[in-house]
Amino acid sequence: MAQAAPPKARATRPSANATRERIVVAALDLFSELSFDGATTREIAARAEVTQPLVNYHFSSKEELWFAAVDRIFAQLNDALTGRAEGLRGVDELTTAKLLIREFVYFCAAHPQLHRIITQECKTDGPRMDWLVEHHVRPVYEQTAAMLDGLVAAGHLPRVPTAHLYYILTGAAPTMFVLGPECRRLTGLDPRAPEVIEAHADAVISLLFGAERTEP
Amino acid sequence: MAQAAPPKARATRPSANATRERIVVAALDLFSELSFDGATTREIAARAEVTQPLVNYHFSSKEELWFAAVDRIFAQLNDALTGRAEGLRGVDELTTAKLLIREFVYFCAAHPQLHRIITQECKTDGPRMDWLVEHHVRPVYEQTAAMLDGLVAAGHLPRVPTAHLYYILTGAAPTMFVLGPECRRLTGLDPRAPEVIEAHADAVISLLFGAERTEP
DNA sequence: GTCTATAATTAGATAGAC
DNA sequence: GTCTATCTAATTATAGAC
Numbered sequence: 001m002a003q004a005a006p007p008k009a010r011a012t013r014p015s016a017n018a019t020r021e022r023i024v025v026a027a028l029d030l031f032s033e034l035s036f037d038g039a040t041t042r043e044i045a046a047r048a049e050v051t052q053p054l055v056n057y058h059f060s061s062k063e064e065l066w067f068a069a070v071d072r073i074f075a076q077l078n079d080a081l082t083g084r085a086e087g088l089r090g091v092d093e094l095t096t097a098k099l100l101i102r103e104f105v106y107f108c109a110a111h112p113q114l115h116r117i118i119t120q121e122c123k124t125d126g127p128r129m130d131w132l133v134e135h136h137v138r139p140v141y142e143q144t145a146a147m148l149d150g151l152v153a154a155g156h157l158p159r160v161p162t163a164h165l166y167y168i169l170t171g172a173a174p175t176m177f178v179l180g181p182e183c184r185r186l187t188g189l190d191p192r193a194p195e196v197i198e199a200h201a202d203a204v205i206s207l208l209f210g211a212e213r214t215e216p
Numbered sequence: 217m218a219q220a221a222p223p224k225a226r227a228t229r230p231s232a233n234a235t236r237e238r239i240v241v242a243a244l245d246l247f248s249e250l251s252f253d254g255a256t257t258r259e260i261a262a263r264a265e266v267t268q269p270l271v272n273y274h275f276s277s278k279e280e281l282w283f284a285a286v287d288r289i290f291a292q293l294n295d296a297l298t299g300r301a302e303g304l305r306g307v308d309e310l311t312t313a314k315l316l317i318r319e320f321v322y323f324c325a326a327h328p329q330l331h332r333i334i335t336q337e338c339k340t341d342g343p344r345m346d347w348l349v350e351h352h353v354r355p356v357y358e359q360t361a362a363m364l365d366g367l368v369a370a371g372h373l374p375r376v377p378t379a380h381l382y383y384i385l386t387g388a389a390p391t392m393f394v395l396g397p398e399c400r401r402l403t404g405l406d407p408r409a410p411e412v413i414e415a416h417a418d419a420v421i422s423l424l425f426g427a428e429r430t431e432p
Numbered sequence: 433g434t435c436t437a438t439a440a441t442t443a444g445a446t447a448g449a450c
Numbered sequence: 451g452t453c454t455a456t457c458t459a460a461t462t463a464t465a466g467a468c
Contacts, residue, residue: 019451019452032339033339033340034251034253034254034339034340035250035251035254037250037254038250038251038253038254040442040443040444041443041444041445042442042443042444050452050453051452051453051454052444052445053445053446053447053452053453053454053455054451054452054453055444056444056445056446057451057452058451061444061445062444062445116335116339118395118398119332119335119394119395121397122394122395122396122397122398123248123249123250123332124249124250125397129397129398129401130401132398133398133401133402134401137398137402138401138402141402141403155429156429157429158422158423158426158427158429159427159429160418160419160422160423160427161415161419162403163392163399163402163403163405164392164415164416164419164420165419165423166403167388167391167392167395167399167416168388168391168392168419168420168423170387170391170395171386171387171388171389171390171391171392172383172384172387172388173387174387175383175384175386175387175391176379176380176383176384176387178335178338179334179335179338179383179386180338181337181338181341181345182334182338182345182348182349182353183379183383185345185346185349185350185354186349186353186354186357186379187357187378187379187382189379199377199380200380200383202376203376203377203380203381203384204380204384206374206376207374207376207381207384207423207424208423210374210426211374211375211376213371213372213373213374213375235433235434256460256461256462257461257462257463258460258461258462266434266435267434267435267436268462268463269434269435269436269463269464269465270433270434270435271462272462272463272464273433273434274433277462277463278462278463
């Protein structure tokens with residue numbers, strides 16, 4: 001294996017990294033809204049305020065750009081969850097779980113792209129799905145499943161198989177935000193409002209871990 | 217308003233209705249997999265085993281075909297739920313709710329197109345979204361919200377605002393099936409298998425209405 | 433009703449100037 | 451690095467034969 005070359009002074013223009021970053025951000029929005037095939041590199045370029053061939057300069061193909069966009073959203077998810085978990089060392093299992101689930105609801109509200117892009121790829125179930133699961137979803141699943149198993153064993157959650165708990169949480173947390181336009185028309189609530197996000201986190205936690213119910 | 221013309225004997229060929237139906241079925245699958253823009257009339261035609269211009273003969277535009285496909289999936293949903301409800305006259309409120317939610321989980325498993333097509337349209341939030349909500353989603357929402365309100369008032373569900381309960385149910389029920397390809401890779405469970413569907417209905421009902429939890 | 437042929441548009445990617 | 455110009459392929463919809 002050749003040694004890595006020492007970093008050259010000014011190998012790239014100072015604008016290059018910023019441009020690349022703007023393209024990835026635009027791509028994440030458009031891929032999640034329109035799916036891989038539906039998003040066009042022209043529109044991604046326009047949103048990043050560059051010309052379309054520049055996308056092909058920075059990313060060898062549309063697919064490479066998609067990989068970069070997915071890497072970015074999962075890096076953000078992991079930052080949010082591990083950042084929260086590190087602030088909770090020594091806190092008991094149930095409280096930790098509730099706060100992590102709350103953090104997950106906040107993340108789903110702020111970044112509906114995450115759930116959208118997974119849904120997009122599941123529809124067609126091609127080779128991008130293999131990459132997505134093995135590179136990004138499986139680590140999240142294994143950590144979450146371990147947490148859920150502990151909660152069931154401790155009696156904090158009903159005796160429901162882990163996979164079902166995972167998909168109930170994965171559905172219950174983001175759906176209000178993913179279906180935001182429907183929610184606004186149907187209920188009058190705006191799922192972008194902080195108090196609605198807070199109320200949704202409360203709701204998910206109440207249903208999972210139980211809350212007082214009125215007597216009939 | 218002119219009177220409707222009496223139905224003519226053999227105004228259309230006997231094959232026409234069957235062809236139209238095959239096109240709508242193919243369109244529903246492809247629109248839900250690929251979204252409105254992503255699905256091509258050529259592919260819809262190929263799946264229905266007709267040529268592409270015949271799609272434009274039966275439906276004046278791609279959008280008319282989309283309306284017909286959405287009408288079809290909501291008609292199936294309403295058939296399934298009202299059919300189940302009619303078999304439950306006189307049954308108590310809690311049992312009725314559990315059986316209707318079970319029926320909804322079965323429907324989500326058999327027809328992941330429903331949740332997919334709503335998700336598709338929410339992403340772009342255009343005029344098709346207006347039509348979808350006002351023609352089809354609102355009636356379902358109002359009936360469901362009334363049921364959920366009754367369950368909260370009777371103490372069968374925690375005191376959580378209706379809109380949040382609706383989106384928790386709307387997320388928890390179909391997500392395992394909508395993310396089927398991910399679920400198979402991640403958990404080894406096939407969400408098309410009847411016993412997995414049954415277990416998911418059990419899981420959703422346990423979490424909503426409570427079930428025994430082990431003591432720590 | 434259903435077909436073949438085609439018009440008009442738009443996509444991703446490449447060539448080459450600066 | 452970033453641009454303009456362009457190639458090839460694929461899209462919806464229409465024209466017109468049968």
